[in-house]
Amino acid sequence: MTELKSILHVEDDPSIQAVARVALETVGGFEVTGCDDGQHALETLAGFKPDLILMDVMMPNLDGPSTLKRLQADPELSRIPVVFMTAKIQPAEVEEYRAIGAADVLEKPFDPMTLADRLKRIWEDVHVDP
Amino acid sequence: MSTPEEVQEQLAALRANYQIRLNSDLADLHQTALELSESLDDHVRLKTLRDGLHRIAGSAGSFGCASIGLRCRDYEQRTQMWLDSSATPEAVRMLELCQGLSVLKSELEQMTKGGEEASAADVDVPALDSPVRISLVGSESSEHRGIADALEGFGYAVTLDSNPKALAQGGARPDVVIAGYQSLDPELSALFEPKGAPALILLDRTDSFDRRLEAVRHHAKGYFVYPIDIPRLEARIRRLASRHTQDPYRVVIVDDDVELSEHFRLVLEGAGIDSRVVNEPSHIVAALRDHLPDILIVDINMPGCSGPELAQVLRLDDDWLKVPIIYLSAETDQDRRALAMRQAGDDFLAKPIGDGELVSAIKVRAQRSRQLSEALERDGLTGLMKHAALKEQLEIEVSRAQRMDAPASVVMIDIDRFKSINDTYGHATGDYVIRLLANLLRRRLRKLDTVGRYGGEEFVAILPNCSLKDAERIFNEIRLNFSQLDCVAGKESFRVSFSAGIAPIGPSSHGEQVLEAADQAMYEAKTGGRNQVRLAGSAD
CATH class of the missing domain: 3.30.70.270 (Reverse transcriptase/Diguanylate cyclase domain)
Structure with missing residues (x-):
């Protein structure tokens, strides 16, 4: 199994972006690229293929689920696992995101000290299931 | 790889910055809820409130404010319920929420006690009592007459002066002089150099960065290209005698050093300030139009166009007059610093600068701008009653x-x-x-x-x-x-x-x-x- 190395983090709130950068880059040792919305993410993905995409659900311009749909339409990008991050409370919505193809859903707020480990575990799960 | 201490340090810095922003976000939401209690069926505003609460619910816990986050989640659910049922909430429930938000704000303030205290701004706001006098100089009479008519419609006292030299002789001195680019000569432009001189607005047929730069060197305070956009010209004239501020915290950084500017951007973003970088001075106008910053950070030594020159180019346009310009420089010579400040610009920061120092310098400026806007009774954007x-x-x-x-x-x-x-x-x-x-x-x-x-x-x-x-x-x-x-x-x-x-x-x-x-x-x-x-x- 390949190791999780690079992450594209899509999040419109600059504070969250900054704390996630510390959590993923400094604590987790991943290579992190940040984008502030789905549109920007799609542009970035034209030139950069991360191992995993960590994405906020509610964003201006293009939100998480719509971005995921666009990714799935592209054979190359559809292989990259997408993890949603959301402050939504209803379990039904979490199920819904799984149903449309999210690898997992993490709840906001997250603990910056454990976020990297959680993503590593999700990465392992994705690769156990062929 | 960083040590655990370094990680904690970084997180602590982010936390401090987040809490500053959270404080102002809570104040904004409190205001929104207060306004809602008077117009309970305002769904747009209710959504604004919900989105704001949602954002805090999803973020506060990552920055050591878990209890505030949890209560915001509770409030978010309440507003969501009001939105879903489309039943108008009761005023008393909205006021409860309002109170809850101010309690959260004071709890946060307790938590961060000892933070910086912004002193009251000591700003000179010129009054606009008597009608502004405008002199239109030059010979393009039919167009000028049209402009004069339009401006008179706004209540200005406008005179048409074919001979620009007449301005040099006494009489009732205009507050603003509007002149065609062609009528510029060194003798005329010298009139606008001294402090307290009439403000010069130039009208031009071609628009280029070079022409704007030249206009600055002729002491122009405004620059418009034909066909003249009258509302913008009018706003410019009005703004030449008043100040104007805008709410959100946005910053543009102009520096030819790509890495350093990116670093500044990251630091400011980390503090919740929406920041953008411009590495090529001539791209500044597009970036400003796009981003409408509250504060502009300009490197003083750049190839092609110096920081103060760039600052003056920006001072030609209304939208950016209100933007405080902060110079960044390794310049230690006091005289040269003072000169740069006199030409345009509001503050000086010495390189190298610590991240904390940068953030607090920017925050204090932004705060002052807000205090100023609240002090003004007239709406800054339109000049109408508030x-x-x-x-x-x-x-x-x-x-x-x-x-x-x-x-x-x-x-x-x-x-x-x-x-x-x-x-x-x-x-x-x-x-x-x-x-x-x-x-x-x-x-x-x-x-x-x-x-x-x-x-x-x-x-x-x-x-x-x-x-x-x-x-x-x-x-x-x-x-x-x-x-x-x-x-x-x-x-x-x-x-x-x-x-x-x-x-x-x-x-x-x-x-x-x-x-x-x-x-x-x-x-x-x-x-x-x-x-x-x-x-x-x-x-x-």
Whole structure:
């Protein structure tokens, strides 16, 4: 199994972006690229293929689920696992995101000290299931 | 790889910055909830409240404010419930939420006690008492006459002077001189150099960075390209005598050092400041149009165009006059620093600079700008009366109308699909549309009428001695007129409309009631398809 190395983090709130950068880059040792919305993410993905995409659900311009749909339409990008991050409370919505193809859903707020480990575990799960 | 101590340090810094932003976010939400308690069926505002609470619910826990986050989640659920049921919340519930938010704010302040204290701004705001005198110089008479007529319509005292040298001789000195680029010569431009000299606005046929730079070197304070956009010119003239501030915290960094500027951007972003980098000075105008920063950080030594020169180029345009310019430089020579500050610019930061120092310098500036805006009674964007003053005036007009037993009408005006204008063309264009309507209203209404900016894209007009029927006729004309104006956003042009509701001031009505009735009629105009005028109590 390949190791999780690079992450594209899509999040419109600059504070969250900054704390996630510390959590993923400094604590987790991943290579992190940040984008502030789905549109920007799609542009970035034209030139950069991360191992995993960590994405906020509610964003201006293009939100998480719509971005995921666009990714799935592209054979190359559809292989990259997408993890949603959301402050939504209803379990039904979490199920819904799984149903449309999210690898997992993490709840906001997250603990910056454990976020990297959680993503590593999700990465392992994705690769156990062929 | 960083040590655990370093990680904690980084997180602590992010936490401190987040808490500063959280404090102001809570204040904003408190204000929104307070306003909602007076207009409970305002779904747009209710959504703003929900989104703000949602954001805090999802973030506070990552920055050591878990309990605040949890309570915001609770409030978010409540607002969501109101939105889902589309049942209007009770005022008392909204006020509870309001109180809850102010409790959260004081808890946060307890937590972060010992933080910086912004001193009251010591800013000189020039008053605008007597009419501004404008002199139009040069020989392009037919165009100039058109401009003069338009400006007189705004209440300015305008004279046409064919001989620019006459300005040098005494007489009533103009406050603003508008001149064609061709009439510039060193002798003329020298008139505008001393402090307190009239402000020079140049009109030009071609637009280029070089020409703008040259205009700055001739001491110009404004620069417009034919065909002249009258509302912008008027706003510029008005702004030459007043200050204007804008709410959100946004920063543009101009520095030819790519890595350093990116570092600054990251630091500021980390503190919750929306930041953008420009590495090539000549790209600044596009970046500013796009981003509308609250603060501009400029490197002083850049190839091609120095920091102070760039600052002066920006001072030619209204939208950026309000932007404090902070120079960044390794310059230690006091004289050269002082010179740079005199030319334009508001502050000096020495390189190398610590991240904390940078953040606090920017935050303090932003805070001062806000204090200043609150101190101003007139709406900075339009020069119209603001909400509070407007309500006072309404009470005066209501009692006057009742005393004189004369008809009077109150009009509520709201720009149609304004959010989509902002979303499509950016906030600068949104502001431009607001100014356009403000200027049109001012021009078309009588001196005894009152017109004010009631909220974001909402205006209120009070028309004494004017029947409902007359008010309807006048506003249908204005509506038609407005909907046919071409608004310009970059290379695109588009059209905008407004919806209006009119209510009469009755023999026993209160100001609040009249306003509500006008608002209700305006709402009917919206639901009836927009771009129309409705009268209160005539739902058809």
